[in-house]
Amino acid sequence: MELNAGEIVCSKAGRDKGRYFVVMETEGSEFVFVCDGKLRKVDKPKKKKIKHLARTGFLAEEIKEKLSLGEKVTNQDLRKMLGKMNSDANA
Numbered sequence: 437m438e439l440n441a442g443e444i445v446c447s448k449a450g451r452d453k454g455r456y457f458v459v460m461e462t463e464g465s466e467f468v469f470v471c472d473g474k475l476r477k478v479d480k481p482k483k484k485k486i487k488h489l490a491r492t493g494f495l496a497e498e499i500k501e502k503l504s505l506g507e508k509v510t511n512q513d514l515r516k517m518l519g520k521m522n523s524d525a526n527a
Contacts, residue, residue: 438486442495443491444496444517445489445491448490450488452476457482457489469484472518
């Protein structure tokens, strides 16, 4: 499975199991860096193995566009994008 920047994923393993994240960057074929703007902020993304993530089928278009243009992505952008998904998961 290959993930691209801007995809929304759900953690399948670890302390953050069940939380949703946005893929910020890929590293090789095994790892990606993910953020959610709350627990994992943009300035300190989490390095996670791809096999510990599940695709949701959703794409954060605004985030993907900002990343491709080299613009700054803020924690607020991520929280806004993931707010409803994470609140549904924790309910």
